[in-house]
Amino acid sequence: xxxxxxxxxxxxxxxxxxxxxxxxxxxxxxxxxxxxxxxxxxxxxxxxxxxxxxxxxxxxxxxxxxxxxxxxxxxxxxxxxxxxxxxxxxxxxxxxxxxxxxxxxxxxxxxxxxxxxxxxxxxxxxxxxxxxxxxxxxxxxxxxxxxxxxxxxxxxxxxxxxxxxxxxxxxxxxxxxxxxxxxxxxxxxxxxxxxxxxxxxxxxxxxxxxxxxxxxxxxxxxxxxxxxxxxxxxxxxxxxxxxxxxxxxxxxxxxxxxxxxxxxxxxxxxxxxxxxxxxxxxxxxxxxxxxxxxxxxxxxxxxxxxxxxxxxxxxxxxxxxxxxxxxxxxxxxxxxxxxxxxxxxxxxxxxxxxxxxxxxxxxxxxxxxxxxxxxxxxxxxxxxxxxxxxxxxxxxxxxxxxxxxxxxxxxxxxxxxxxxxxxxxxxxxxxxxxxxxxxxxxxxxxxx
Ligand SMILES: Cc1cc2nc3c(=O)[nH]c(=O)nc-3n(C[C@H](O)[C@H](O)[C@H](O)COP(=O)(O)OP(=O)(O)OC[C@H]3O[C@@H](n4cnc5c(N)ncnc54)[C@H](O)[C@@H]3O)c2cc1C
Numbered sequence: 001x002x003x004x005x006x007x008x009x010x011x012x013x014x015x016x017x018x019x020x021x022x023x024x025x026x027x028x029x030x031x032x033x034x035x036x037x038x039x040x041x042x043x044x045x046x047x048x049x050x051x052x053x054x055x056x057x058x059x060x061x062x063x064x065x066x067x068x069x070x071x072x073x074x075x076x077x078x079x080x081x082x083x084x085x086x087x088x089x090x091x092x093x094x095x096x097x098x099x100x101x102x103x104x105x106x107x108x109x110x111x112x113x114x115x116x117x118x119x120x121x122x123x124x125x126x127x128x129x130x131x132x133x134x135x136x137x138x139x140x141x142x143x144x145x146x147x148x149x150x151x152x153x154x155x156x157x158x159x160x161x162x163x164x165x166x167x168x169x170x171x172x173x174x175x176x177x178x179x180x181x182x183x184x185x186x187x188x189x190x191x192x193x194x195x196x197x198x199x200x201x202x203x204x205x206x207x208x209x210x211x212x213x214x215x216x217x218x219x220x221x222x223x224x225x226x227x228x229x230x231x232x233x234x235x236x237x238x239x240x241x242x243x244x245x246x247x248x249x250x251x252x253x254x255x256x257x258x259x260x261x262x263x264x265x266x267x268x269x270x271x272x273x274x275x276x277x278x279x280x281x282x283x284x285x286x287x288x289x290x291x292x293x294x295x296x297x298x299x300x301x302x303x304x305x306x307x308x309x310x311x312x313x314x315x316x317x318x319x320x321x322x323x324x325x326x327x328x329x330x331x332x333x334x335x336x337x338x339x340x341x342x343x344x345x346x347x348x349x350x351x352x353x354x355x356x357x358x359x360x361x362x363x364x365x366x367x368x369x370x371x372x373x374x375x376x377x378x379x380x381x382x383x384x385x386x387x388x389x390x391x392x393x394x395x396x397x398x399x400x401x402x403x404x405x406x407x408x409x410x411x412x413x414x415x416x417x418x419x420x421x422x423x424x425x426x427x428x429x430x431x432x433x434x435x436x437x438x439x440x441x442x443x444x445x446x447x448x
Pocket of ligand 1: 064075256355380384
């Protein structure tokens with residue numbers, strides 16, 4: 001595909017728009033201690049959230065990151081804050097897959113209930129720590145890709161309201177323009193209990209809070225190996241060794257060779273985003289009149305919203321499952337955006353970037369521990385609330401000597417997480433193309 005240079009604004013940058021307000025850096029970075037009570041690998045939302053709770057609980061905590069603080073997914077996301085609506089979608093999603101988990105219905109329901117707690121937790125944290133990150137509870141609109149998907153949403157809205165009272169309601173196609181200035185969807189569903197924030201400012205707020213709480217922070221420090229067992233870990237890093245009583249691995253989609261066991265249980269998938277130049281006020285208001293976040297029902301989904309200030313669009317999606325050049329994904333995403341909003345043809349792109357999310361075979365985020373080595377992983381593309389919450393839950397479990405009420409504890413990974421997979425996701429381009437083909441076929445059929 002040819003890259004159309006006319007689509008790029010003269011000030012175009014191949015990096016996250018969010019970094020203009022808060023760029024991942026090394027502020028607060030210090031020396032690696034020789035010994036610590038709890039050692040945390042990864043300075044994204046999950047690592048920092050765990051660190052904050054532990055430090056406030058009186059524990060000596062060190063967080064290290066191979067990159068600058070937050071340079072993984074946490075400062076690259078779309079900033080949609082949602083509660084559990086994705087559970088049951090399976091790797092890459094799919095409207096029919098929720099039914100397959102019928103045997104685990106009760107478990108799924110308690111996981112969903114808890115995901116609402118995760119959504120509420122973000123609000124509590126933002127307020128308690130005084131984090132200025134444009135957090136707004138303005139709800140979410142999920143567009144139905146086909147009439148059949150819209151019908152499927154009836155049951156889903158009922159289930160959501162019954163299980164987690166999330167304020168779900170259907171919007172028929174005839175009323176859709178009240179939610180989105182587009183005729184692309186066959187109606188959709190509004191979820192009132194959802195919101196959005198500025199990902200980098202939220203991350204910065206967490207980092208500042210960790211610093212205030214006395215957490216030791218070390219940037220550009222890669223963990224190469226973890227040896228030992230509960231009470232006696234040796235963490236080998238590029239900056240030397242550190243002895244630790246307990247270790248938390250909070251590396252999600254950036255999990256490399258450090259933990260082969262985790263690595264083969266999650267598939268890192270690339271997600272890409274563009275932002276546009278400023279639009280006329282009336283046009284921006286027409287696009288998303290209620291300022292909600294937007295997502296949609298096909299296997300390969302897009303997610304979009306207005307940026308703070310409500311004059312520019314952020315459009316994200318899985319243009320490709322594998323990592324591609326930001327100019328290439330920008331061109332694809334622009335095409336996807338103008339399929340939904342033809343009125344944005346000719347509007348230029350200011351930023352394009354990508355990051356990795358971690359998918360699991362059962363679409364459920366997992367947390368657990370083996371002999372003092374704790375982990376949380378598998379955000380399945382939706383981790384602003386959930387990974388922040390799970391980090392906090394791991395910390396509480398440590399503070400409460402192993403006790404934890406979370407339903408996420410004890411949910412085992414599927415026995416064969418991903419068939420014939422040991423950590424190298426060579427199959428992603430093939431799977432991506434296959435899902436795209438299925439989505440297109442379904443949509444074409446629905447027009448007959
Ligand atoms: C483009 C994009 C859009 C998204 N949009 C949304 C959205 O709108 N809403 C939503 O809810 N979620 C969204 N997400 C998902 C969300 O961003 C993630 O779920 C969340 O940020 C994960 O946080 P984390 O702390 O678990 O992992 P991360 O933020 O990825 O942090 C992991 C860290 O571990 C570090 N690390 C890895 N290995 C090592 C090692 N060996 N030594 C030291 N450090 C190591 C990495 O450098 C990284 O900084 C999106 C993600 C992406 C990429």
